[in-house]
Amino acid sequence: MNKFFSVKDITDLNTLVKEAIALKKAPLQNQHLGKGKTIGLVFLNSSLRTRLSTQKAAQNLGLHTIILNANQEAWTWEFEDGAIMNGNTIEHVKDAANVLSQYCDIIGIRCFAGLTNKEEDVSEKVYSLFEKYAKVPLVSLESATLHPFQSLADCITIAEHLPINKKPKVVLSWAPHIKPIPHAVGNSFAQWMQKADYDFVITHPEGYELDPQFTGGVTIEYNQEKALENADFVYVKNWSSFKNYGKLIPVEEDWLLTNEKLKGSNNAKIMHCLPVRRNVEISDEVLDSENALVYQQANNRTYAAQIVLQKILENHE
Amino acid sequence: MNKFFSVKDITDLNTLVKEAIALKKAPLQNQHLGKGKTIGLVFLNSSLRTRLSTQKAAQNLGLHTIILNANQEAWTWEFEDGAIMNGNTIEHVKDAANVLSQYCDIIGIRCFAGLTNKEEDVSEKVYSLFEKYAKVPLVSLESATLHPFQSLADCITIAEHLPINKKPKVVLSWAPHIKPIPHAVGNSFAQWMQKADYDFVITHPEGYELDPQFTGGVTIEYNQEKALENADFVYVKNWSSFKNYGKLIPVEEDWLLTNEKLKGSNNAKIMHCLPVRRNVEISDEVLDSENALVYQQANNRTYAAQIVLQKILENHE
Amino acid sequence: MNKFFSVKDITDLNTLVKEAIALKKAPLQNQHLGKGKTIGLVFLNSSLRTRLSTQKAAQNLGLHTIILNANQEAWTWEFEDGAIMNGNTIEHVKDAANVLSQYCDIIGIRCFAGLTNKEEDVSEKVYSLFEKYAKVPLVSLESATLHPFQSLADCITIAEHLPINKKPKVVLSWAPHIKPIPHAVGNSFAQWMQKADYDFVITHPEGYELDPQFTGGVTIEYNQEKALENADFVYVKNWSSFKNYGKLIPVEEDWLLTNEKLKGSNNAKIMHCLPVRRNVEISDEVLDSENALVYQQANNRTYAAQIVLQKILENHE
Structure with missing residues (x-):
């Protein structure tokens, strides 16, 4: 696996779910995969479950985690190609994505729908631009139209019941x-x-x-x-x-x-x-x-993230 | 030890203080206790000493730390049981505490007194609700009425002088x-x-x-x-x-x-x-x-937290 | 090396640049240097590259990192000696620097020029006060007048081209x-x-x-x-x-x-x-x-920070 944006990035759901469930019994068995590697988790929106479960999954895999609350801690991003940046945006997403790729082996990004511009949301403008310019595998922590880690955790939870x-x-x-x-x-x-x-x-x-x-x-x-x-x-x-x-x-x-x-x-x-x-x-x-089953779903977020990150790391060993 | 909210959670203060002082000579000797485990530090209020000393104590014990600035990074909490949540609160503390317990082996929470509702503060409404719903050991990073890590650090400091x-x-x-x-x-x-x-x-x-x-x-x-x-x-x-x-x-x-x-x-x-x-x-x-002795007190915050976390981890080995 | 504020803190630039470039081939070879030690990164201003590259450098060296967004997460600082603190500032930089030194083996601080008081900026009032009261090696993450990690990264980038x-x-x-x-x-x-x-x-x-x-x-x-x-x-x-x-x-x-x-x-x-x-x-x-070469410069921020932190750690082994 080289990215995780939607169900289209996986092949065999049944097997993936079984592998995720198996992780629960030995969550630390693949710590060598993340050794010396870093995942960057970029939040353009609030997060509790995603923030914690993805960190937990990364820790289980031996990955270092760097969290970036992009708007509060860094610089406001520009999303228009060719923009003359003489307004309130300070850094182009092109540059931010490229720069983050210098420090991270995997990047996760959360970018909710703005709900004001249908075309921009449907086209996944923010996620797509970030993905276009990122140089490392990208995973979605919820984008404008999809929330794949949540859905995988939901599939795991259903499979368990x-x-x-x-x-x-x-x-x-x-x-x-x-x-x-x-x-x-x-x-x-x-x-x-x-x-x-x-x-x-x-x-x-x-x-x-x-x-x-x-x-x-x-x-x-x-x-x-x-x-x-x-x-x-x-x-x-x-x-x-x-x-x-x-x-x-x-x-x-x-x-x-x-x-x-x-x-x-x-x-x-x-x-x-x-x-x-x-x-x-x-x-x-x-x-x-x-x-x-809402807390079981929350718990399964860890293993959904972990199995996906594991497959990306295995693919880049 | 299974929780740390007040002096009532400890038995022999004198021995606890001596053990904390002993940690200073070999702070990393119990790194195995935290291996593969996570402490979540939840802040509803500002913090410098508590934020850093508890992280440091956790690091000394080999624990992973996840920090959550709850209001800025996650969702505003509801504290009324049975509330019809059609206002500004987004997540019930019941759900937040349960969910955090899915990712953390120990949780620390800071929730200052609001100073507007005496009964709520005196009854430790926020802390008590969180404790009621948390499924893992909870430690206070200062609640409405008490600040036990500070007091233990103070006892250590007095004992040293x-x-x-x-x-x-x-x-x-x-x-x-x-x-x-x-x-x-x-x-x-x-x-x-x-x-x-x-x-x-x-x-x-x-x-x-x-x-x-x-x-x-x-x-x-x-x-x-x-x-x-x-x-x-x-x-x-x-x-x-x-x-x-x-x-x-x-x-x-x-x-x-x-x-x-x-x-x-x-x-x-x-x-x-x-x-x-x-x-x-x-x-x-x-x-x-x-x-x-104010900087010595600050330094002792690390060892106060470390001895308490160590006892909780030992209790759950 | 015992501090890093400006070019004056280094002796042989040519050698330093070569050592930094050599790190790229074996970035994890000095993980023992940071074992059990902590770097505190204090931000009074926004940061993307500095925040991530310094964390990455610290991780490469086996250092634990504690991030403090001082104004948002802790307390507003007072910078006047002798101030009667009955206004909006809550903690004197003297106390903050001393306290941070209790938990960190190295501190990095970012404190931009305010651009309203020339004398204060030129005299590096904030950085100097912090350095005066800190008890551990201090590195600049950009101060009022200088940005040494950036410049070292720039020298590395030029040397490579x-x-x-x-x-x-x-x-x-x-x-x-x-x-x-x-x-x-x-x-x-x-x-x-x-x-x-x-x-x-x-x-x-x-x-x-x-x-x-x-x-x-x-x-x-x-x-x-x-x-x-x-x-x-x-x-x-x-x-x-x-x-x-x-x-x-x-x-x-x-x-x-x-x-x-x-x-x-x-x-x-x-x-x-x-x-x-x-x-x-x-x-x-x-x-x-x-x-x-802008992304190469960003990438070289990691190795600029890493070679400097390495030299400080070696000096304090």
Whole structure:
């Protein structure tokens, strides 16, 4: 493996998940791979799970980690090629990416969607420019449209809780929120669920359709109750409108996930990437029940990152 | 040891202090204890000594350290159970504590008193909630009411400078400040001095009594000059009013500690946890004299943290 | 070596550069030197290259690194001796430097010129005070007047690209900028070029003369075109006026470096410390050409820092 931006960068998901699970029993066995090497983790946005789990994965692999909170600690970046830089931006992403490549053997970058310019977000302008100019393997810590480490961790978590002798039904259920949120987690989960070949359904209010490039062949069910019927896993997540880009469209029904709504499910396991707005996206009773897998997902972020970083390091030994 | 919140978490202070002092001669002897393990240091407030000394202690023990400036780098926390999170808070402390426990073998957290809600501060609302939900040993990097690593470092420092053949007289002397400051250092020092069984006196203007749950049996002397008579150690520290919670009560006399005021002392050693407002709390002449132990206290923060972390690691081997 | 503030702290530049270049082939060979030791990197200003390259150098030497973004993470510093600290400053630099020395075996500090008080900047008030009170070797990560790690990296980069059988002509060429910028890089480069004994010329508009204490014997050529004739290396950098301290003086000609301007040069290599304002200081065509050495300079920051830290560690074994 030489980069990690989306599900397209992996070949055999099933094997990858099994390898990640195997790491849990011997997380320090590949410390030699990272010896004398450095991963740079660049954050253009806030982070808790990604910040900690990727550091932890790097430590397990013997890699040194350098964290850069780019905007607060370094210089504001320019993203326009050919810009006459006489404004507020201080360093061109071209130069930043090249320079970071001088010090790091692998770079991870987090660059959320801005939600103001659909074309820029859909084209992954920031991530693509950084990747274009970086000289070392790049991994996404969540970009404008995708969050692959989260999705891999989600696949690991599902694999650890599969129903017996049955293809699981997995439902991605839109949730309310008080402000516009990017589509990356939803898009990404849809991609990986298709790769995993589960019985996969997305449910959301009309107008909240995700970008079809990620949800192409997936069943969309606008009736949440119907979608949740017989579900084995319910992945809850908010996102803003894609059509009416980055906007909140009023929704009449209450899409908050509660135990009441889960009655028709197959005693479904509940998933969320966190942070979660409690009692807005999911009720406390659901989140605090034994069926919630949210902390297992968080824990699996470490092993998702570790197996990917390991494969990149093995490829560059 | 399984946690470190207050003096109540230790049994034999005298032995603990001796073990900490012994670490200075061989600080790296227990590097195996931390191998492959991680301590997470979570800061909800500013820090210099705590940030560096705890990192240093962790490094000495072979622990990896992950720093999280929670508010700037991650997400704003919600502290109300059952909250409908439709406001400015993004992640519930319940989830944050659980998630951090997925990546860390020990967590340290700094959460100062807000000084606006007495009940919340006295009940250690933030620390208690975090501890309730954390799944790994928790150590306090200063909470609303106590600062145990500071107090242990203070005990080490006093032990290294004890007068010969005499129980020392230790005075905690209130100092002026320009803004309301929490009570944690004062409360904590009072607790540990009682455990140490020294001749201990607190002096402050009327109205600045500390919470009696920490100063229960201690002599309060409102006359600073009288309190300082024959003192061997003078610990200077400001705090705001506890009765009139978090307020500055006007004080007529000048409580600034000067050489003049120390004339009746037994050539007293001067202590302060730092940062100190020079010439407001203590005069330059005192701070820059040979009797000042403030940098030794800062240095001992490393060994205070190291002996505690070592005992926690030994307990979880 | 016991400190690193300016070119005056080194003896044999030629040998130092050769040793730095040799490190590239075996960067991890001196990991024993840093074992169990800690370098503290204190930033009062933003940093990308310095932050990463010094960490990388420290890692290569087996040193632990503690980063402190002093203003954001710790306490605002007071710089006046004898100050009655009843204002916005919380900790005196005297105490901060002493305390940091308790935890670190080497300290690096970045403290840019404020450009408002010429006397304070010229006297290196902040750096000098920190150095006065620090108890361990101090290295500059750029101070008010100098940037020695950058200059050493620049010397390494030039040495790697020397013309054959010829003393190179090196030109420091002032560039436009939209706001007042400190003189440290220009001053420092002038110092090191004199030590290197190259054919060295500075070109800038009238009124932009650097402090003569650093450029004493250097040829100043106000005509940029003439200065660039037969240049082998052109180092581009903006700085504000020194005479009219910290101000932008209007300049009629366009000092932007373009290919057109380089026509009379000896196919000159182009250097800049970065970050660079593209198409304001240097045109894209120049920066993106094969003659640009800016990323090599960035890379050499690691080895400049590493050879200096190595010598300091060797001196304290």
